[in-house]
Amino acid sequence: MTRATAIRFNWLLLASLLGGLFFSTCAGNKQEEGPLTAARLPEVAPDRVDQLLINPYVAVLDITLHPQDELPVFEVPSHLLYALSDLDIQMIQGPHPTTWEAARATASWQEGGALQLINNGSKAAHFLLLYRVTPSLPYVIDQVEGDVADTLPSHAHVLLDNEYIRVMDVNLPPHFETPLHSGLNRIVYALNAHQLQHGSMGEAGLAMEALSVMPGDLRWESRGLHITRNAGDSEAHFVVFGFRQ
DSSP, X not given: OOHHHHHHHHHHHHHHHHHHHHHHHHHHHHHHHOSOBGGGHHHHOTTTEEEEEEOSSEEEEEEEEOTTOBOOOEEEOSEEEEESSOEEEEEEOSSSOEEEEEOTXXXXXXXXXXXXXXXXXXXXEEEEEEEESSSOOSSOOOOOTTSHHHHOTTTEEEEEEOSSEEEEEEEEOTTOBOOSBOOOEEEEEESSOEEEEEEEEETXXXXXXXXXXXXXXXXXXXXXXXXXXXXXXXXXXXXXXXXOO
């Protein structure tokens, strides 16, 4: 073998080794990504999925699917679906597809696993998907006696109640104030624009906070005793998602 041939051979060998290393690294990175999860949906489908909230405990996704639109298969823990519009959704989870045909303000609890969602309806489907980020929550009062639905049944009614979550639809008339009542760790999602004064009971007594709320706004509230006052001239309409351990 001549010197020139040897040099050429060595360069080819080096190029082959570097190429193999490159493709091996790419394959390794791809493998590390793993299956698509609910947490990555806003990144993968930003035109259909918006992440409204994520904290150490829960996450909330706002999802809009146009007719015949779909989301790719993704992994999600046990979760709640809450309809913001009338909808007809095909849910493919396991070998037997099911249909979630629901009116607006319907809440549905679903077991976790690989899931695909397809809009079978003729109109856009708008809904929330809520799931737990970790199993633990701040200290929780598991009993719900004395919450807003118990103390004000004419202004709040329960949409769903199971061992994981309690969902309540609340309407407060203008300038109406709730009595002091209990509450789980919860997310409060606004269904219309309104003005509130919210008071949480602490060691120093009742701490009041003024809130100007727009439709689609949401906030996390820790468990405990509190009051809510509608400070505006129109009704305050919101939904409460209370989480149990």
